[in-house]
Amino acid sequence: MGSVGRKLLISGKGRCNITNTIAATKDFVSHFGKNGRFLYQALNSFSTSDTVAFFNKRGMATKIDKDFKIFPTSDMAEEVLSVLTRYLKENSVDIRQGVIIKNINTENNKIVSISTAHGDIKCKAVILATGGKSYPKTGSTGDGYIYAKKTRSQYHPAETRTRPCHCKRKRHKKNYKGSAPEMPSSLYILTVKKIAEDKNDAVFTENGLSGPAIYNLTRKIDITAPDMELAIDFRPDIEQHLLDKELAEYINDNSRKKIKKTCLKLSFSRSC
Ligand SMILES: Cc1cc2nc3c(=O)[nH]c(=O)nc-3n(C[C@H](O)[C@H](O)[C@H](O)COP(=O)(O)OP(=O)(O)OC[C@H]3O[C@@H](n4cnc5c(N)ncnc54)[C@H](O)[C@@H]3O)c2cc1C
Numbered sequence: 001m002g003s004v005g006r007k008l009l010i011s012g013k014g015r016c017n018i019t020n021t022i023a024a025t026k027d028f029v030s031h032f033g034k035n036g037r038f039l040y041q042a043l044n045s046f047s048t049s050d051t052v053a054f055f056n057k058r059g060m061a062t063k064i065d066k067d068f069k070i071f072p073t074s075d076m077a078e079e080v081l082s083v084l085t086r087y088l089k090e091n092s093v094d095i096r097q098g099v100i101i102k103n104i105n106t107e108n109n110k111i112v113s114i115s116t117a118h119g120d121i122k123c124k125a126v127i128l129a130t131g132g133k134s135y136p137k138t139g140s141t142g143d144g145y146i147y148a149k150k151t152r153s154q155y156h157p158a159e160t161r162t163r164p165c166h167c168k169r170k171r172h173k174k175n176y177k178g179s180a181p182e183m184p185s186s187l188y189i190l191t192v193k194k195i196a197e198d199k200n201d202a203v204f205t206e207n208g209l210s211g212p213a214i215y216n217l218t219r220k221i222d223i224t225a226p227d228m229e230l231a232i233d234f235r236p237d238i239e240q241h242l243l244d245k246e247l248a249e250y251i252n253d254n255s256r257k258k259i260k261k262t263c264l265k266l267s268f269s270r271s272c
Helices: 006-014 025-030 033-045 048-057 077-090 143-151 171-175 212-219 240-253 259-271
Strands: 062-065 069-072 101-107 110-116 119-122 178-189 193-204 208-210 229-232
Touching: 006 077, 025 033, 048 062, 048 069, 069 077, 101 143, 193 212, 208 212, 240 259
Parallel strands: none
Antiparallel strands: 062 069, 101 110, 110 119, 178 193, 178 229, 193 208
16 A cells, blocks of 8 residues: 555554553453464563553553553554554664565475565565455455465465444445444344344444444354344433333424434434
8 A cells, every 4th residue: 555554543443452451361362262372372472561561662652441442642543653663664674655465476385576566576485464354445455365375385264353244224324424432232133132242332334334343243143144133222321111201202392303313313312
């Protein structure tokens, strides 16, 4: 892409939550199911407290938000990116923007060079850090999987763990825009059985829903299952019978308004 860290800049809604307060690696890993074992090596080499120390040492103050998430005190992802790019420069890393890797070339099973639209680069080894498949407009289109498959004998097909939720019915497009902070989202299959729920931020997008709550939910479900239904509680602060009363009173006072508009008004009056 034309600039570095595009995904990083949109992470945490532009605030970039850099790590969390879970100090024990075992506790951290337990949140990822059995695949979490993969994380031990990385986290044992560079723990959550190492991450905080890394940024603090380079002038970025951090704060704990919502019990366990750690953000820059400035709430600006730009500050995180600035620390990281400065670190790369200090270590003489040559950053080439807008250079797309086309191929990794091998000879006798050894890497010899990479091909780019701007010519070949000779090398003996390659670290593939091309990101997952989520949010392709930030540059991570899943190319890395193709190169990994081509060049490595040990290749595990990628399973996209963080995926947005595409809605078949696009009614939300007209009605909601932007984020719905901290709405408990409950995911139901065919409305009968609740299989997961989450209380985090959700974001309405062009095609459906995204954001941490949705990623947490879709991580827990079997994506091969047929149509699913997602239910969002816009008014978690109020009990059902009180909401019924509030709705009846509102309709009484605003009898000329359409029911759809009334529901939208009531659902967003507190949560946004
Ligand atoms: C909306 C959203 C919110 C998020 N919020 C948070 C958060 O608050 N905290 C958190 O920890 N994580 C968050 N994440 C996840 C986090 O952003 C990612 O885990 C992280 O960016 C992954 O880093 P990466 O370097 O592996 O990949 P990426 O950040 O995707 O970077 C991959 C890079 O490789 C480049 N690339 C890809 N293919 C090629 C090619 N063929 N040639 C050359 N270059 C290529 C891309 O242009 C890109 O620069 C969020 C993600 C999203 C989408």
